[in-house]
Amino acid sequence: MYRIMPLKVAEISVPLGAVLMMGDMRVMTTGPVYVWVIDGEDEKIVVDSGVEEAKNGLFHGFPGKGGGEKGLREALESVNLKPEDVDKLIITHLHFDHAANAKLFTNARIYVQRREWESALNPPLHYREIYDASMLHPLEEMDLCLIEGDVEIADGVRTVLLPGHTKGLQGVAVETERGKYLIAGDHFYTYLNFFPPKHPIQMTDIAGNTVEIPASSIPFLPPGLHVDLTEWYESCFKALSYVKRQNILPGHDPSLEGRIFP
Numbered sequence: 633m634y635r636i637m638p639l640k641v642a643e644i645s646v647p648l649g650a651v652l653m654m655g656d657m658r659v660m661t662t663g664p665v666y667v668w669v670i671d672g673e674d675e676k677i678v679v680d681s682g683v684e685e686a687k688n689g690l691f692h693g694f695p696g697k698g699g700g701e702k703g704l705r706e707a708l709e710s711v712n713l714k715p716e717d718v719d720k721l722i723i724t725h726l727h728f729d730h731a732a733n734a735k736l737f738t739n740a741r742i743y744v745q746r747r748e749w750e751s752a753l754n755p756p757l758h759y760r761e762i763y764d765a766s767m768l769h770p771l772e773e774m775d776l777c778l779i780e781g782d783v784e785i786a787d788g789v790r791t792v793l794l795p796g797h798t799k800g801l802q803g804v805a806v807e808t809e810r811g812k813y814l815i816a817g818d819h820f821y822t823y824l825n826f827f828p829p830k831h832p833i834q835m836t837d838i839a840g841n842t843v844e845i846p847a848s849s850i851p852f853l854p855p856g857l858h859v860d861l862t863e864w865y866e867s868c869f870k871a872l873s874y875v876k877r878q879n880i881l882p883g884h885d886p887s888l889e890g891r892i893f894p
């Protein structure tokens with residue numbers, strides 16, 4: 633049985649409209665960038681590899697801090713792990729804040745969906761700045777496994793193809809003492825994407841800023857960045873076929889910092 637540990641490697645600010653579709657694009661909100669350790673068995677398994685170091689306070693144009701090799705090593709050290717110790721690295725998708733630093737995982741097999749790989753090498757127009765070819769080419773020198781669909785990576789750890797945010801985004805379903813959990817990557821950025829507020833609420837981000845969130849009448853509120861919204865909604869129901877809604881772990885929710893699941 634496993635435990636899941638989200639570890640913060642950086643902070644990044646994005647427009648609210650990127651987190652919640654139709655959100656105010658003039659309002660910035662700051663959230664964490666996580667890597668995830670799946671702990672409990674002999675094999676060391678990590679999900680996502682973080683973001684490069686901020687340059688002049690920016691990640692690909694988005695304000696932020698932390699990241700890079702330093703951010704990754706410090707986060708992993710907090711659970712007595714080094715990237716070189718990791719046996720398996722699962723990358724949910726190849727956006728710049730999920731797939732950097734992968735070259736440090738020198739002894740790992742690296743799992744990416746084939747269709748994600750192909751899309752990242754030839755990205756749709758609106759994702760040209762969000763994928764980074766300089767992150768992709770080093771992966772070709774490593775033990776890169778291009779997988780198709782839902783694949784068992786280890787006993788009790790399974791990829792779940794969830795297209796919509798990108799063409800080949802994969803979640804990771806993990807068996808725990810309290811049932812299955814799903815590391816959802818950016819299919820959901822925050823809990824607000826799958827527990828949309830029925831009444832307007834105020835959210836405080838990790839920079840301490842208060843952001844107004846409008847009410848929503850739909851059961852899933854997509855992020856503002858996607859390649860196919862119809863597929864995105866279908867993937868929401870696919871996720872629910874694996875796990876209960878409350879056992880979904882969104883990709884950038886501030887409330888996950890420091891927690892261990894279950």
Ligand SMILES: [Zn+2]
Binds near residue numbers: 727797818
């Ligand atoms: Zn993304």
